[in-house]
Amino acid sequence: MTFAELRREYEKDRIGDDIFARIQELVRQVARKYPPAVYSEIAAVGGDWTDEAFDALAQSFITDSLLADRQLDYTMSQATTLEDFDRLTRFQLRRHLRDIRRRSVIDNLLDRVRERLAAAPYEQYAGDRWILAGRSIQDREPHRDELEKALRRASLVPREASQAIERAPRVYAPADLDALMRGVAETLDCPLSLDHLRWIFEQLLTELAPSELLPIHEDMAEEEEGVEYASWAETSLRAERHAGGPLIAEPEPSPEEAALVSEAVTTLRASLSPEEAEILRLKLAGLPDGKVADAVNRSRATIVARNKEIFARIHEHLESLDERWHRRAFDELVRSLGDAS
């Protein structure tokens, strides 16, 4: 297909057979670098993308981003070659993936906010609006400068470092979320609603989202071979989510299988030098390559190369295990890295 043909199809149908096929292929190329537990809107099977998950992502990308938000027009306003089209579409897809994750984060925060608003020190004012009990307020919507003041106050509340492979990091510890809500309620001289808090979270996450919602994955250059996402990332997600419980019920291995898993992990762990173990530990804590490089006094390029070596070694040691036990193996590896640090 030439670019002239692609352009003609766009002029005629916007998305026809050829453009659809091309977008589907790009979705597969890009998405497989990202853990499906975090970015797929349907459950991943065995820690990997499935055809159904790719199709669902292609559908939401095309309907929400390319057509409803007119981002295909944005691409076509600037593309003059097939390479341009692919480059811009990849870029659009990465934004779409980031949006999926951010929506999850804000929805989770609002769920937690809703629980808190149902209890003291808050009381329902009227409809879906709340006030701090006993506080004298005016019955009106907040002024813009009041909301901005509340936003500034909320921006001072410390946030937790997000876990790179967690679908919806909680962002605020319970006490900090309490402090944020109280600060907002005290700043407004009127009742607050979930819409006001959503707006504040959206502003805060505008600053937060790009740097914290796509951290580890953006380090993986998509054109590079051999850095493909594997089940290790999703497994480590579960290891880091003890409080939240597993995303999918996990099977239990027999004693013999459990011994095989432990042996594979022990061998793998022994193959890692202290520096490699530290790099892996930091990567799993969600640090971008630049920060890992600073922490171990190496260049970023060295860390990128080491990541590839480490991931290849993990794959090498775990591939002999039944796929069902990969997650368990990774849990053990994460624990052993934590014990050593």
Added chain:
Amino acid sequence: MTHLPDWLIAAREASEGHRVSAPNAEIEPTCPRPGEMRTVGPMDDDSSGHARLVYVLEVDGEYGFATVALTTNELDLAIPDDVLVPGDKSGAPFDVLIELGIVAPLWWAQLGPVLGEVALEEVQDDPGLRTAMALRRQDDIRWSFKESELHELQVLAADCARTVIDEPEVAIVPEVDPEAVASCLANSDARIARLLASDGSLRCAPIRGSAALELVQLTSRSLGPDLLEVVLGRVLNESLTSEAPATSPRSRSAVAWAPPRVGSGAERIDELVNARAERRIRTMRLITGAEFWASERRPDYCAARTEHGAVQVLPEEL
């Protein structure tokens, strides 16, 4: 026979609207206006720069450049300098951010189709369109995003910025179209006297190269003595005594004009444009006749593509 799923056909129907023009689509070569959102591309097809969408802030008619701010669809990466422009305000099919901190000059000939238009004050003063958090830390990804945005615009603007800053004198002195001079000589056309300003100074650079020698031979004795003074004494003879020898070899390789010139393929004008392109001065004011343009209306600018790169030509009436 199409193999599209039903959901795609339904989504396509729900989002029908006009298609956007390609960045390199042919457009009417008219002077840009502040407030326009236009695509821009590199001057030369083999450049490493990518086409982008920009917002025109100011227009300079003397050198033929527009001061533009880059725009982006990365709405999440806004900083307080940026202004959100919803599509329903600009007429563009999508929302963009105008990045008022990422600004550079671009030649008019780099500008492509208009995608939308909105007055800056209409959006700049609306606090609802400027809500971004301050950019405080270098590890905020918006920092590196802005750096890469600046780099992209610098690649597109490099030629224009270099010429405007380093060679403003050369860029601003008009050249005279040797074909127009030849036509005046052949027809004893008194318009040639317009090459002199009222104080007797020359309005254009002397004709150089072998074109000057050719024109000397064409000089008609039927011209009055005053006009002969203009043609021989100033426009042509000055070139014979200039630092660049009149007979030095110059490229006359063919130039592609857009919009086309009448009688393109004329070697003397090609020599002039090639000389500019070789020196990487990508703009030229050209005193010429209306009869040299195929269109009814003289274009505000045109692009002349040579083997050494493109030159933007700003025609002026002889």
